[in-house]
Amino acid sequence: MTFIPDAFKERYLPLVDDEDAFLASLEVLLPKSFRVNTLKSNADEVKARFAGYGITINQMPWYQEAFVSENPDIGATLEHFTGAIYMQELVSMLPPLLIREQLKDARFVLDACAAPGSKTTQLAALMDNKGVIVANDASYSRTRALKFNLEKTGTINSIITNQDLRNFPHMQFDAILVDAPCSAEGTIRKNDKLFSEWSEKSIFSQSRLQKQLITKAFELLTPGGTMIYSTCTFAPEENEAVVDWLLQSYPDAVIEPIPEMEGLKLSHPVEEWKGATFNAWVRNTRRIWPHHNNTGGFYLAKVRK
Amino acid sequence: MRGEHRRQGNEQPPQETKGMVLDYLEERFGLSPETFKGFGLYMASKGRIYLGPVRAIGSPRIVCLGITIARLSGTVKPSTNLIQLFGRQMSRNIIRLEKEEAMAYARGDDLRLAPERLDRITPGYVALNYLDVPLGCGMLKDGSIRNMLPKAKRLELKFI
Numbered sequence: 472m473t474f475i476p477d478a479f480k481e482r483y484l485p486l487v488d489d490e491d492a493f494l495a496s497l498e499v500l501l502p503k504s505f506r507v508n509t510l511k512s513n514a515d516e517v518k519a520r521f522a523g524y525g526i527t528i529n530q531m532p533w534y535q536e537a538f539v540s541e542n543p544d545i546g547a548t549l550e551h552f553t554g555a556i557y558m559q560e561l562v563s564m565l566p567p568l569l570i571r572e573q574l575k576d577a578r579f580v581l582d583a584c585a586a587p588g589s590k591t592t593q594l595a596a597l598m599d600n601k602g603v604i605v606a607n608d609a610s611y612s613r614t615r616a617l618k619f620n621l622e623k624t625g626t627i628n629s630i631i632t633n634q635d636l637r638n639f640p641h642m643q644f645d646a647i648l649v650d651a652p653c654s655a656e657g658t659i660r661k662n663d664k665l666f667s668e669w670s671e672k673s674i675f676s677q678s679r680l681q682k683q684l685i686t687k688a689f690e691l692l693t694p695g696g697t698m699i700y701s702t703c704t705f706a707p708e709e710n711e712a713v714v715d716w717l718l719q720s721y722p723d724a725v726i727e728p729i730p731e732m733e734g735l736k737l738s739h740p741v742e743e744w745k746g747a748t749f750n751a752w753v754r755n756t757r758r759i760w761p762h763h764n765n766t767g768g769f770y771l772a773k774v775r776k
Numbered sequence: 777m778r779g780e781h782r783r784q785g786n787e788q789p790p791q792e793t794k795g796m797v798l799d800y801l802e803e804r805f806g807l808s809p810e811t812f813k814g815f816g817l818y819m820a821s822k823g824r825i826y827l828g829p830v831r832a833i834g835s836p837r838i839v840c841l842g843i844t845i846a847r848l849s850g851t852v853k854p855s856t857n858l859i860q861l862f863g864r865q866m867s868r869n870i871i872r873l874e875k876e877e878a879m880a881y882a883r884g885d886d887l888r889l890a891p892e893r894l895d896r897i898t899p900g901y902v903a904l905n906y907l908d909v910p911l912g913c914g915m916l917k918d919g920s921i922r923n924m925l926p927k928a929k930r931l932e933l934k935f936i
Contacts, residue, residue: 521935524935526935544934546931547931547932547933547935548933548934549878549882549906549909549933549935551931552882552931552933553860553910554860555909603829605836607836611839618839618840619928621843622843622844622857623857625843625857625860625861626842627815627827627828627829627842627843627861628842629829629842630829630838630840630841631841632837632838632839633839634836634837639836640836642835642836
C-alpha cells in the first residue's frame with residue numbers, strides 16, 4: 472500500500488468525483504504506453520509488426536499514433552531499438568497534439584522545459600522535421616538525456632539550448648510548450664517514493680517559479696501564437712492559479728477551449744481554491760484525473776496571444 | 777561565462793570538411809547531398825559532425841544543433857543515427873542480416889558472414905539492415921564485420 476499523507480487527501484478528495492476510485496488508482500502501476508515516431512515509421516506498420524510478434528497493443532481513438540500495452544517487453548522490440556516507437560506516457564502526448572494545426576506552418580517552436588525530450592521528439596514528428604524547434608532545459612545534465620532521445624528519434628530540426636527560461640534572450644516563437652517543473656503528484660503511479668518528499672511547501676515554491684515561467688513564455692510568443700501550459704500535478708496553486716496569474720499580468724491573453732477528444736475524459740478545472748475565485752477564463756483549461764482514463768494526472772491550458 | 781569549457785556543436789565546418797563528409801556519404805552509400813537540403817552541418821568536439829537546422833538563433837547558450845551524423849578520425853565514420861534515419865535512401869554497401877545476426881548485432885557482437893554475401897561490398901563502413909529496416913553501422917575488414925553500435929544503444933532484442 473502506498474502511504475498517502477492526510478494533507479494530500481484533505482486537499483484533493485473534495486475535488487474528485489469518486490474518492491475511492493481516485494485513491495485506488497494511485498496504487499496501480501501505469502500501463503506501458505508508446506508513440507509511433509512518424510519520422511521513421513507509421514501506425515499501420517507498427518500494428519502489423521506487433522501483430523506478428525503476438526503482442527497485443529491498443530490504439531487510442533484520440534490519437535492514432537498512441538498505443539497502450541500490458542506487455543512488459545515493448546522495450547525489447549526492434550521498433551524500440553530503431554526509434555520507430557518512443558516510450559511515452561499518454562498524457563504527455565497531449566501538449567504537442569493540442570497545437571497540431573499551429574505546427575503545420577510554424578517556423579520557430581520553443582519547448583521551454585524540454586528534457587528528457589518526449590514532447591520535443593513528438594513536435595518534430597508533427598512538424599515532419601520542418602521549421603526549427605528550440606529544445607531548452609535549465610539543467611545541463613538533463614540535456615544529455617534530451618540529446619540521446621533527439622538522436623534516437625531522428626529529430627534533426629532541433630537546437631538544444633541550456634538556459635534558465637527566465638533569462639532567455641528575447642526571440643519570437645510561433646508556438647511554445649511550457650511543461651513546467653512541478654510537484655509531480657500525478658506521477659505517483661510510476662514513482663512510489665513521491666510522497667516521501669511531498670510537502671505543501673514545495674507546492675508553493677513550484678508555484679512561484681511557474682508564474683515566472685508562464686509570463687516569460689507569453690512574452691516570447693509571437694502575436695497570434697499559441698502556448699500550452701501543462702503540469703503533471705493536482706495542486707491548483709501550480710495549475711489554475713498560474714493561469715490566473717498570467718491573466719492578471721497580461722489581461723489580453725486568450726485562454727482557448729481544449730477540444731473534446733474521443734475516448735479521453737477531460738475534467739473541468741477548479742474554479743475556487745482556499746477562498747479565492749479564479750478568473751472565469753480559467754474555466755477553459757482542463758484536468759485529467761488518473762482514475763478516469765487509467766493515466767497519470769495532468770493539467771492543460773491553451774493560451775493564445 | 778559558466779560552461780565555456782564545454783565544446784559545443786555549433787561551429788560551421790570548413791568547406792573542405794563539409795565537402796569531404798558529403799562526398800564520402802555519396803560515394804560510399806549512394807546518399808545524395810540533396811538528402812540534407814535545407815539543413816546545415818556543424819562541427820563539435822572529438823570530430824563529431826552534426827546535421828541540424830540552418831542556424832537561426834544567436835544568443836541562448838546552444839548545446840548542439842540537430843543530431844550527430846558522422847565522426848571524423850582520419851576517415852569519415854557514419855553514425856548509427858544517420859543510418860537508422862537515412863538508411864532507406866542508401867543504395868550501396870548495405871548488408872542484409874538474417875534474424876539471428878540482427879539480434880547479435882543489436883546485442884553488440886561482431887559478425888562473420890559467408891564470403892559470397894560480401895560479393896558487392898567493399899571493405900570499410902557498411903550499413904546493416906534487417907528486412908528493409910536499417911539497424912546501424914559496421915566496419916567490414918578481412919571478411920568480418922566489427923560492431924560500431926554505441927554501448928548505450930545496445931539491446932537484447934526479444935521481438936524482431
